[in-house]
Amino acid sequence: MSVNKTPQVVTIAGSDSGGGAGAQADLKTFQARHVFGMSIFVALTAQNTLGVQESMMIPCEFVAAQFKSLAEDFNIKAVKTGMLGDNAHVKEVVKQLKEVDFGPLVVDPVMIAKGGHKLLSDDAIDTIRQELLPLAYVVTPNLPEAEVLLGYNLDTKESIIQGAKELQKYGVKHVIMKGGHGTGGKSSDFVLFEDGTGLWLTGQRIDTKATHGTGDTFSACIVAELAKGQSIQEAILTSKRFIQGAISQPIYVGHGHGPTNHWALLDDSVLVERV
Numbered sequence: 032m033s034v035n036k037t038p039q040v041v042t043i044a045g046s047d048s049g050g051g052a053g054a055q056a057d058l059k060t061f062q063a064r065h066v067f068g069m070s071i072f073v074a075l076t077a078q079n080t081l082g083v084q085e086s087m088m089i090p091c092e093f094v095a096a097q098f099k100s101l102a103e104d105f106n107i108k109a110v111k112t113g114m115l116g117d118n119a120h121v122k123e124v125v126k127q128l129k130e131v132d133f134g135p136l137v138v139d140p141v142m143i144a145k146g147g148h149k150l151l152s153d154d155a156i157d158t159i160r161q162e163l164l165p166l167a168y169v170v171t172p173n174l175p176e177a178e179v180l181l182g183y184n185l186d187t188k189e190s191i192i193q194g195a196k197e198l199q200k201y202g203v204k205h206v207i208m209k210g211g212h213g214t215g216g217k218s219s220d221f222v223l224f225e226d227g228t229g230l231w232l233t234g235q236r237i238d239t240k241a242t243h244g245t246g247d248t249f250s251a252c253i254v255a256e257l258a259k260g261q262s263i264q265e266a267i268l269t270s271k272r273f274i275q276g277a278i279s280q281p282i283y284v285g286h287g288h289g290p291t292n293h294w295a296l297l298d299d300s301v302l303v304e305r306v
Contacts (some may be wrong), residue, residue: 037262038258038259039069040068040069040254040258041101041107042061042071042113043110043111043112043124044057044071044073045075047244048076048078049079049080049290051244051291052243053114053244056251057113057254060247060252060255060273060282061293062195062293063253064252064256065259068255071094071101073116073124075087078144079285080285080287082144082147086150088120094123095127098127098131102131107131107132109136109254109255109258110128110133110135110212112124112136112248113141114141115155116155117152117155121159122162125162125166129166135168135170136169137169137171137254138163138167138169139172141181142156142176143175148297156179163249164198164203165201168263169204170198170206170207171253173210173246174191174211175212177185178194194285195208195221203228204295205263207222208221209249211242217233217235218234218236219232220226220233230267230305230306231306232303234271235300239281241282241288241291243289243291245274245291247272249274250270252269256269272293272299272301275298277291278292278297280296
């Protein structure tokens with residue numbers, strides 16, 4: 032009997048009761064990309080497409096218990112972090128990641144929900160920079176998150192490239208600066224690889240409110256592709272095509288910022304420009 036042969040991945044994140052973001056979006060993405068997904072909950076939220084109404088943190092001891100449970104049984108090939116909440120939980124996750132081998136780590140530095148609810152305390156930001164990023168294989172901030180991590184505005188292509196280089200100095204191998212919060216008819220992400228080469232990945236900006244969970248979905252897809260053995264460049268390109276399809280092929284759920292479509296087809300219209 033084959034044991035632990037199926038690609039297995041885990042998300043370390045908060046629960047979105049509305050199902051559009053957080054661990055739920057990650058698990059849907061894992062399923063869509065044909066890997067077996069697991070979860071370590073760090074926080075619970077009461078939320079829907081209109082916003083986050085309440086949130087609460089899981090005790091650090093129970094976070095540790097979830098790590099131990101998964102490590103004892105599964106052959107996890109890649110892992111991601113999402114909402115970590117506060118400094119104590121970031122430190123606990125860092126501690127646990129150092130004690131297990133869950134494969135390459137993708138850090139999605141979640142800070143603010145789509146509706147504006149704060150999902151990371153201020154005192155945790157430096158811990159992410161100094162302790163979590165050095166463990167990361169990939170970090171995927173959107174531009175507002177990157178600006179918080181760096182402490183300055185990213186309003187030109189040159190500043191985005193420079194910002195990626197600055198983030199890389201914390202020890203993370205690959206940096207993806209997501210441009211979804213920018214303006215104009217196109218949305219461009221900048222990718223800085225470990226060897227210093229770069230890519231711009233550009234897709235058509237879609238006029239829609241159904242963008243809840245885009246960051247979670249994008250980073251979760253990278254995790255899935257890495258677990259299947261894709262190269263980092265292949266994993267990122269597949270993920271950009273996946274999230275472009277998930278936004279451009281909408282579903283209609285809720286009355287506010289609706290979720291992306293996790294069963295959408297890949298969108299091959301994404302343009303690749305090497306730097």
